[in-house]
Amino acid sequence: MxxxxxxxxxxxxxxxxxxxxxxxxxxxxxxxxxxxxxxxxxxxxxxxxxxxxxxxxxxxxxxxxxxxxxxxxxxxxxxxxxxxxxxxxxxxxxxxxxxxxxxxxxxxxxxxxxxxxxxxxxxxxxxxxxxxxxxxxxxxxxxxxxxxxxxxxxxxxxxxxxxxxxxxxxxxxxxxxxxxTYSVSKYQTACGSADILSHIIEVYFNLNTDLYMLDKVMEGLMKTVIKYAPIAIKEPNNYEARANLMWTSSWAINGFVNGGKRQAWSVHCIEHELSAYYDITHGLGLAILTPRWMEYVLDENTVKRFYQFGINVFDIDKSLPEMEVAKKSIEKLKDFFFETLELQSTLTKINIDKTNFKVMSEKAEILGNTKYAFKPINAIDIENILKMCL
Amino acid sequence: MxxxxxxxxxxxxxxxxxxxxxxxxxxxxxxxxxxxxxxxxxxxxxxxxxxxxxxxxxxxxxxxxxxxxxxxxxxxxxxxxxxxxxxxxxxxxxxxxxxxxxxxxxxxxxxxxxxxxxxxxxxxxxxxxxxxxxxxxxxxxxxxxxxxxxxxxxxxxxxxxxxxxxxxxxxxxxxxxxxxTYSVSKYQTACGSADILSHIIEVYFNLNTDLYMLDKVMEGLMKTVIKYAPIAIKEPNNYEARANLMWTSSWAINGFVNGGKRQAWSVHCIEHELSAYYDITHGLGLAILTPRWMEYVLDENTVKRFYQFGINVFDIDKSLPEMEVAKKSIEKLKDFFFETLELQSTLTKINIDKTNFKVMSEKAEILGNTKYAFKPINAIDIENILKMCL
Missing domain, CATH: 3.40.50.1970 (Rossmann fold)
Structure with missing residues (x-):
């Protein structure tokens, strides 16, 4: 296109x-x-x-x-x-x-x-x-x-x-x-970094990849978050780390990287329901949801994009089979969110159970623009993804 | 800083x-x-x-x-x-x-x-x-x-x-x-691509590397030129190639990638003298000059930057010694300009001899801002670089 x-x-x-x-x-x-x-x-x-x-x-x-x-x-x-x-x-x-x-x-x-x-x-x-x-x-x-x-x-x-x-x-x-941002807590620095990364992921995982130039920019922005979020958490007054995160936060979502691609922001649609029902920090919700959404939408059609993500963002060996790289990239992302940033890894751990999943999923389907999604998802899919987060 | x-x-x-x-x-x-x-x-x-x-x-x-x-x-x-x-x-x-x-x-x-x-x-x-x-x-x-x-x-x-x-x-x-840009000739497409690449190189080769995020953006823009210039030359009506080159041309020099770094644009200073004296195409002059400037300024102080350039832009094996990667990166750039883009590789080939080198070098030193350069150069250095281009 x-x-x-x-x-x-x-x-x-x-x-x-x-x-x-x-x-x-x-x-x-x-x-x-x-x-x-x-x-x-x-x-x-x-x-x-x-x-x-x-x-x-x-x-x-x-x-x-x-x-x-x-x-x-x-x-x-x-x-x-x-x-x-x-x-x-x-x-x-x-x-x-x-x-x-x-x-x-x-x-x-x-x-x-x-x-x-x-x-x-x-x-x-x-x-x-x-x-x-x-x-x-x-x-x-x-x-x-x-x-x-x-x-x-x-x-x-x-x-x-x-x-x-x-x-x-x-x-x-x-x-x-x-x-x-020196006084921002470790937890809020982690949640903010997850938010930035999620903004890029929502745009990057798209079937339209005509503007390679913007793919490269997005991969660079993601690498920046992965490099500097842990440094900012360990050394809150590290100017270089805070500066890189701050300027990346603006460019992740100001519109530049979109390049006219149709977008759905599937994970954000679901997270907004989590925050609406449970008033949790947006970045935490995104961190819990994103890898599960990835596992759910990874298939033969979408694997190439995961492969690019794996080799260019996480430096996974490009000679491995595409599906293996894809799965490894999701594991790397989980490690980043839940080990490196020390965010809670499941909804259960933050006291959210499945009580409201059905109504949340129905709302998310209506509010989401999922027919343009990387992989279209409906209310049933969303409920499945939420259950994977328990 | x-x-x-x-x-x-x-x-x-x-x-x-x-x-x-x-x-x-x-x-x-x-x-x-x-x-x-x-x-x-x-x-x-x-x-x-x-x-x-x-x-x-x-x-x-x-x-x-x-x-x-x-x-x-x-x-x-x-x-x-x-x-x-x-x-x-x-x-x-x-x-x-x-x-x-x-x-x-x-x-x-x-x-x-x-x-x-x-x-x-x-x-x-x-x-x-x-x-x-x-x-x-x-x-x-x-x-x-x-x-x-x-x-x-x-x-x-x-x-x-x-x-x-x-x-x-x-x-x-x-x-x-x-x-x-479909009707742009092979030669002008090559010169334009060299110009874009040079704009990024002039900013990228800087001792201030605090904004890693912008380094990653610049590396992505350079990779884009290297990927799509040959495609645009072979297939002038390839929309994807022309689009990537066009949007990259704007972002190479609109100011975004500078991030407050002090700059000198050493190669541009020298090329402006070439175009002033011989009315040659700017991009061709930059292509001939850039690798020679690189060879001239490569030393123990500057090698780290060349290493990053080599591994991130030309995918050279990062386990090699820094100086080896640096030298290989310059060879890769020469190959790109003179083999892939088929640009003339020396001043001699475009009928420019050393007649005006001295006065051109003196002018370039005065007009250049070389005290802020990646490696400061004076009129004697500039004359040496010009001689390397013969």
């Missing part, structure tokens, strides 16, 4: 230390009234909050705040933020945090232009054509939300988690300072 | 066939009066000119033209174009061609805001703070000018060739249709 796509990724990135001095200048391009959004307050402990506020004050901007945005952020936070934006005539949003804070802020930016419950937006009832400009200061290498068009939001009442993606939601500017 | 940089590459790309229907819409964003720039008329033979003009007419835009832009474009063309822009109040420039046409158009865009000889701009006497908006339709995978901030211009009177780079000169939108 001849590659065809529109590439349009204008987010400006300030990468490295001491770049925050440009924050006031960048915010001022969009107006005077800034809503600062953040999570549970870790940025107050590590001093980042004070630095950000100082830059805002120095630029003579008016500061408003929304704090307490949850991991797996909730639609209630979106509605709260949108109300502030409407009431206070906010000009620009400043998200300081990881993917949850940035995702929530994207929904706030969109919901500001909608009169109604923000949940309608996540259900796709309302197309997002306008969004307040968003600037981010990233504190966790994981979701890639700092440079992409997507966001995911949860509704605890209905146990739903929904993702949307619109170009206007892409951040205008993001500040990526690897030292802002 | 801790990586620090600003990433800001907002060029929008329409990649693939039948994207020109978006041309009128994109031009209209910048105004009504369009100056179409192109070269010797090959776009009239292959039908691209008619397609472009039709889109401009359909969008009710006013069309002006500058044709005859030279390979190694000349400052006289820049002055001619800038005069049209001033006289006709041009709003937007549309470059249809390869790197020469696009480079010349960048200088026209800048010179429109300067009252004087455009050569002053190329000498760096005038900083470029304003430039007319530029849209490009690419017809040759080579220079990467379609997505970068640079341009190179020649002054035949003084035998000078000068390059500049300013953010405002980056194209706003580029149309990359691989089928527009």
């Amino acid at each position: 001849n590659s065809k796509f529109v590439y349009d990724i204008p987010t400006k990135i300030y990468f490295g230390e001491n770049q925050l001095k440009n924050l006031g200048k960048e915010l001022s391009k969009y107006g005077k009234r800034v809503l600062l959004t953040y999570g549970g307050g870790s940025i107050k402990k590590n001093g980042l909050y004070d630095k950000v506020v100082e830059e805002i004050k120095n630029a003579n901007l008016e500061l408003f705040e929304l704090s307490g945005i949850e991991p797996n952020p909730r639609v209630s936070s979106v509605n709260e933020g949108a109300n502030i934006c409407k009431k206070e005539n906010i000009d620009v949003l400043l998200a300081v945090g990881g993917g949850s804070v940035i995702d929530c802020t994207k929904f706030i930016g969109a919901a500001t232009y909608y009169n109604g419950d923000a949940w309608d937006i996540s259900l796709g009832k309302v197309p997002v054509e306008k969004c307040l400009p968003i600037i981010t200061v990233l504190t966790l290498a994981a979701t890639g939300s700092e440079m992409d068009t997507g966001g995911v939001i949860s509704n605890p009442k209905t146990k739903d988690k929904r993702g949307i993606s619109f170009p206007v939601m892409r951040p205008k500017v993001s500040f990526l300072d690897p030292t802002n | 801790n990586s620090k940089f600003v990433y800001d590459i907002p060029t929008k790309i329409y990649f693939g066939e039948n994207q020109l229907k978006n041309l009128g819409k994109e031009l209209s964003k910048y105004g009504k009066r369009v100056l179409l720039t192109y070269g010797g008329g090959s776009i009239k033979k292959n039908g691209l000119y008619d397609k472009v003009v039709e889109e401009i007419k359909n969008a009710n835009l006013e069309l002006f033209e500058l044709s005859g832009i030279e390979p190694n474009p000349r400052v006289s063309s820049v002055n001619e174009g800038a005069n049209i822009c001033k006289k006709e109040n041009i709003d937007v420039l549309l470059a249809v061609g390869g790197g020469s046409v696009i480079d010349c158009t960048k200088f026209i865009g800048a010179a429109t805001y300067y009252n004087g000889d455009a050569w002053d701009i190329s000498l760096g006497k005038v900083p470029v703070e304003k430039c007319l908006p530029i849209i490009t339709v690419l017809t040759l995978a080579a220079t990467g000018s379609e997505m970068d901030t640079g341009g190179v211009i020649s002054n035949p009177k003084t035998k000078d060739k000068r390059g500049i780079s300013f953010p405002v000169m980056r194209p706003k939108v580029s149309f990359l249709d691989p089928t527009n």
Whole structure:
């Protein structure tokens, strides 16, 4: 299939230390009234909050705040933020945090232009054509939300988690300072790394492989995660490791590697149900699911892709039979997630049983775009994959 | 050294066939009066000119033209174009061609805001703070000018060739249709591929290797050129080959792979003198020079980088001694340029002797930024390298 796509990724990135001095200048391009959004307050402990506020004050901007945005952020936070934006005539949003804070802020930016419950937006009832400009200061290498068009939001009442993606939601500017991730825990570093790797895997495992160039880029990004995640876990203040993970997180999902390929993101569809029902960390869910999904979809049709993955990402001996390399590559990935990153290896270990598998699988089939998948899967397949994770 | 940089590459790309229907819409964003720039008329033979003009007419835009832009474009063309822009109040420039046409158009865009000889701009006497908006339709995978901030211009009177780079000169939108390169000759395909490879080599051979992630991307881009250039030469209408070369040409030099590394581009400095004195194709000059430059700078300090190049780009056995891998990698590169791509292997073969080597070397030392080079070189070194090319 001849590659065809529109590439349009204008987010400006300030990468490295001491770049925050440009924050006031960048915010001022969009107006005077800034809503600062953040999570549970870790940025107050590590001093980042004070630095950000100082830059805002120095630029003579008016500061408003929304704090307490949850991991797996909730639609209630979106509605709260949108109300502030409407009431206070906010000009620009400043998200300081990881993917949850940035995702929530994207929904706030969109919901500001909608009169109604923000949940309608996540259900796709309302197309997002306008969004307040968003600037981010990233504190966790994981979701890639700092440079992409997507966001995911949860509704605890209905146990739903929904993702949307619109170009206007892409951040205008993001500040990526690897030292802002030094304080990220071993566990969250592991989950973030699993998330990055999963984003690449979801794109890489595709039957359309016309743009070899992008395959090579993806293999390089995967090798980067595999090389540096263990280093960042052992040495939290290793700049090189944190920098490589951070910049890889952005490029894993900003759209560059897609190259016009039709996509399904099968594992993400299933994981969103896990997080919706059990509020687990997204990266942990992906780590448990991905190797089982791989085992389930590996067959004579798909084996070539696994072979490429095995020899180019895990340096498995290319002279071995394709199926052997494929199986070894899945074992290598399990070793990486469960031995090297020390993530829990089964749903059972995190106290999730099969109680809700049927309803979760049915939801995932409906929300997933599985007819374009690397290997199409339906609700029964999804339930089987979930059972393999017990 | 801790990586620090600003990433800001907002060029929008329409990649693939039948994207020109978006041309009128994109031009209209910048105004009504369009100056179409192109070269010797090959776009009239292959039908691209008619397609472009039709889109401009359909969008009710006013069309002006500058044709005859030279390979190694000349400052006289820049002055001619800038005069049209001033006289006709041009709003937007549309470059249809390869790197020469696009480079010349960048200088026209800048010179429109300067009252004087455009050569002053190329000498760096005038900083470029304003430039007319530029849209490009690419017809040759080579220079990467379609997505970068640079341009190179020649002054035949003084035998000078000068390059500049300013953010405002980056194209706003580029149309990359691989089928527009089907008619590129074997020789120009070979020279373009050598140019792409050289852009990556100039960045890759750097003592700062902190962003492993970008090393992996560069190795992937180099492997792509090595895989697809021979296919494009044998099968000019092979979409996959043309697409991989085209998208790689943009990413080789748009700035992404730099990652804040200090750079010198030693080989380009020398080649610009060759093209200035003998008007040879840039890519051919780079192909002849690069392996000799490599042989000259290979030593105990630089060998590790050559080793990485050898094992990751040419798949040389990694268990061999570093110096052996390094030397083999240079031989492999020579084979690629001179056997696979069938480019002339010496300056003697293209009727260049040592007559001007001394003055060229002195100019190259002054214009080059060689104190930041992978291995610093001076005029004597440059003359030695040129002699190795005889």
